Amino acid sequence: MEQNKIIEIKNLSKQFKDVKAVDDLNLNVYKGDVFGFLGPNGAGKSTTIRMLLSLISPDNGEIKIFDKSLKENRIEILSKIGAIVEKPDFYGYLSAYKNLEILGKISGREISSKKIMEVLELVSLEKRYKSKVKTFSHGMKQRLGIAQALIHDPELIILDEPTTGLDPQGMKEIRDLIIYLSKEKNKTIFLSSHILYEVELVANRMIIINKGSAKVEGRVEDLLNANKLRVAVEVDNSEKVKMLLSTTRWNENLETVANNKMIFNLPQNEVAELNKYLVENGILVNALIPTRSLEDYFLTITQKASG
Amino acid sequence: MKFFTFLLLPFIIFAQSNNPDVIIRNLKNEFNKVKDYSVDVNIKVDVSFLKVPEMNAKIYFKQPDKIHIQSEGFAMLPRDGLYTSPLSFLKNDYTAIYVRDEIIDGSNASVIKIIPLNDKGDLVLTTMWIDQKRNVILKVESTTKTNGTFTMDLNYGDNKYPLPSSMLFVFNAERSKLTQFDRNDENSKKKKPQMISGKVYISYSNYVVNKGLPDSLFEQKGKNNSNISSDVH
Amino acid sequence: MIKLINIELYKIFKKWRTYIGFIAIAILIPMIEFAISFEGTRSLNFVTREIQQTFIFVGNLLNTYFVSYLILNSLAIHIPFLITLVAGDLLAGEATAGTYRILITRPISRFEIVTSKFIAGMIYTFLLILWLAVISLGLGYFLFGTGELIVLKSGSIIVLAKNDIFWRFLLAYGFALLSMGVVASLAFLFSSLVENAIGPIITTMAIIIIFLIISAINIDIFQSIKPYLFTSYMNTWSSFFDNPIDTTEIIKSVSILAAHIIVFFGFTLFIFRQKDILT
Missing domain, CATH: 3.30.70 (Alpha-Beta Plaits)
Structure with a gap:
């Protein structure tokens, strides 16, 4: 059965000076996947995600998202992606609400204030919507990071280590949210992590990369066959x-x-x-x-x- | 016309004096009919390093030498060329010498040289062309200690009093410190002091004579006033 | 694009550093003007002392125009600093804060990001110059009133009629905006290269100061490179107070400064479009 490819990476490479951050990477993410992108620190996860979001340009290879070349359809593709890249940084001198409002305005569609409050509620920040982000704890920023990724109702959500620095309760909340987004909202989720256990709990498919290239890829069930x-x-x-x-x-x-x-x-x-x-x-x-x-x-x- | 001039000539010569003291006394007496006056002046300055628009001011004069200048806007008037009274050339002790008669702009004028007897004033040597018929100065040529030389050509029109209707002031001075203000300016740095000449054209209108100007007027101070004491020269 | 510019302006004016410039002008200008008002005509006499020997001056030469001209003349270093403070932060500030990641991953092109930030920076520059103009002329009017303007230029003393001055100030401030636009776009260019706003601010100021020093030193070799320094054209605003106005010189300076802005902006765009965002 030919499934709907949401992300298709072919022979992707990126070199920083002497370091090959990503080396001939191939992967596929299908519609509806919660795709675990697993690898130790420095494996090239963030570099790959930055290339997926056009923050950096690849030296080689091709990225197709929604079956279209990222290079040629960047804006159309980005309008359907929500993402957190590494640690969640915001305009600290603005309120949580204002940050979302600004980011919403440049997301290619009209975002109502009702929608902003809904998203803030989803990440339990609705009571702090007026507070400046610089007063937020790391966990709150992490949740606001998820909020900004969801504000424009994207089809694909890319989460780069979303549980980093969170306490176990916070980690669980994010996992629950991922499952909710996948099951209830039918989002495709690309989840990077350096913790196998975390991926195992939420992902249906996964890839393990190390030193910039794929080592293992497949269905989580198969790879982690509990039997x-x-x-x-x-x-x-x-x-x-x-x-x-x-x-x-x-x-x-x-x-x-x-x-x-x-x-x-x-x-x-x-x-x-x-x-x-x-x-x-x-x-x-x-x-x-x-x-x-x-x-x-x-x-x-x-x-x-x-x- | 020539014929008439020829006919009148003996009469004119008869009325004229060659005595400089008489000529000057007549000049003074004529001017003393004016106790005070006010006049509107329009000033056009034509000096190479001065770019100034046409200016208007009002000059008040009261005998013997009170001067008050008032203006709505800015006005600059040449210190030496601020002709308000013929007596300003005759303040200090002097010797007057009659030189000759000349025709200036169709009027006969007696040329009188004024030589100061001491060093008090700024004027070194002054030559005046005096119209004895109207007892007015038609022209002044003067050398000063500090401001070079200047000439004044005065026109009287048909004023009832011996007050000018227009005046052309021409001065020659050494351009020295005048242009040192702009230190960053290349042109002024390179140029050496040179002789510069300039013209100021003043026209006088709306004379109001002998209406009794109060002394207090000449004591006013303020941005738009200037009181000139007797030491103009 | 207008939406983006609005957002950039909103961000600029939510940062307190933006107000340093406005506050500095609001303190500095009144200080100068009150000092001049306290000094009275003495501050004018250094200009007119020499000619006052030959001419009697009547009227109000110590007026808002004279004071504003004086201020415009003496702020060649200070205003650029206030401009770089904001312009140097435009791109680098996002890098420092890490907000490039949430900005560039939006469906907007890098061209739009750079251009909207540049325009917002120019609007800030415009507002700062406008503020300078309003404070100098406005407070000056309140303290000194209006009058003719006496200007010393090219070895000449120029007195401009009262009703012949205001438009010159408008053009002079307009020209100052162009000069400061060059400063802003240079700071903006440096801002695209680094991850911290301090670098662009210091580098831009260093360049301006070095250029000004080179221009000021009267050595042949320095004087021969002077025409290649953009700072040499920043003083041309004073040509608007010439009589008659030297249009050729102004057009030359305007073209050179505008070309600098275009080149600096072009470089910024080129660099930023290639830039790998690693912060």
């Missing part, structure tokens, strides 16, 4: 366990053995069974840690990026 866990089992004698399992169906699931740590790829419902079998056969199981392969991978590249 196939990577389970690290720590035992007292791995040789004995190997022998014991050699005749069982679990032999196929064994991936690696290092010292007394054995890694199995297992469906979730078999974890308990394996444990029971080992214990019944006199094996001392010190620890049984289920992890997911993608999570491991992501953790590795994130650690590399931050280390």
Whole structure:
């Protein structure tokens, strides 16, 4: 089935002096997606988003949004996009309302004051609409950032790390809002994040990028298949366990053995069974840690990026 | 016309004096008929480094030497050329010498030289052309200590009193400090002091004579007034 | 576009730095005028002392025109500073605040952004000059009244008739607007290059001061480059007080200054359209 492509990025590259920020990136976002754009800090997420919004121009490659070339249809495309790019900055000397009014006026359509108040209500800032933005906390600015992205009722919403700096309650509110916008308002959402868990909770499709290019792409369900866990089992004698399992169906699931740590790829419902079998056969199981392969991978590249 | 002039000539010569003191006394007596007057003046200045529009002012005079100038707007009048009274040339001690008679603009005039006897005034040597028939000065040529030389040509029209209806003032002075004000100006920097000449044309109208001007008028002070004391020269 | 200009003006006039210029003029001009009024005609005498030996002056030469002329003459450095304060902030201010991101991601072209900001900056410049004109002439009228204007120019003393002056002031202020337009567009150009408003303000002022110093020093090499410095044409406003007016000189200066504005604006547009927004 040919789905409606909302964003189509082909062979996108951007270099800053010696650093290749984005390197031959390809991705597709379809209508109705909540698309997780995942990568560690410095992976090229923001550079990609800036190119999607024409803040910076690509060295190479093509961006199509709503099936049209961004380069040639910039204004038409931007009128249907709402976005937060990095931290939410506003005209601090103006009120929240006035900021939205100004941004609304240049959004290509008439924005009523009723609409402004509705959007402020959606992000729970309606009581502070008169306050100057410079008096706002980071969380309030983050919410106002979402408000300005929604003010002109865009089809595509691009959110760059929208939960950065928020407390768990604030993070949850934003997640709920994303789900609401996707489910109730049928928006397509492009969500960048460096936290896998966050993407997993809201996205249906995702891509992981590192060093400017795509590493993994697909449906979140498939990529994070909860039925196939990577389970690290720590035992007292791995040789004995190997022998014991050699005749069982679990032999196929064994991936690696290092010292007394054995890694199995297992469906979730078999974890308990394996444990029971080992214990019944006199094996001392010190620890049984289920992890997911993608999570491991992501953790590795994130650690590399931050280390 | 020539014929008539020829006929009249002996009579005129008869009425004329060659004695400078008599001529000057007659001049003074004639002017003393005027106790005070006011007059509207129109001033046109033609000086190369002065670009000034036509100006109007009102001059008040009261004997012996009270002068008051009033103007709605700005007016600049030459200090030496502010002719209000023929007596202004005769204030200090002097010797007068009769030189000759000349015809000026069709009028016969006696040329009198005035030589000051001391250094008090600014005038060094003054020559006056006096019309003895009307007892008025037709022309003055003078050398001053500070302001170069000047000449005045006076016309009287048909005024009842010996007061001019127009006057052309021509002066020659060294252009020195006059133009040092504009330090940033290239032209003035490069130009060396030079002789400059200028003309001021004054026409007098609406004389009001002997109506008794109060002394207080000559003591007024203000932006639009100027009182000139007797030391004009 | 008008909507954008309105928004830019709204932003300009919501910043307190905008009012520094208006406040400075509102303090400085009255100070000068009260000082002159206190000094009385003494402040005029330095102009007229020499000719007063030859001529008697009657009338009100110490009037609002004289004072306003004097003020216009002495503000060659101060007004540019007040202009750069706002013009240098127009683009760089958005960079500093990070608001480029919410502005440029809107469906408006960069051409529109640059042009609307430029026009808003010019309107600010216009209002500042208008304010200067109103305060100098208005307060001057209140303190000194009107009268003829005495001007010293090219070794001449020019006295202009009372009813022959006001239009000259209008044109002179108009010319001052053009000069300040050059200052504004230069600051605007620098503003497009950097992420902080201090840079454009200092750079623009440094250029103006250096140019003025070069013009003022009487060394042949400096004098020979003087025609290439835009500051050399900023004083031509005083030509409107010449009699007769040297139209050729004014047209030359106006064209040179206008060309500067166009070139500076063109560069700004060129730079800004290519600019990667990284703030």
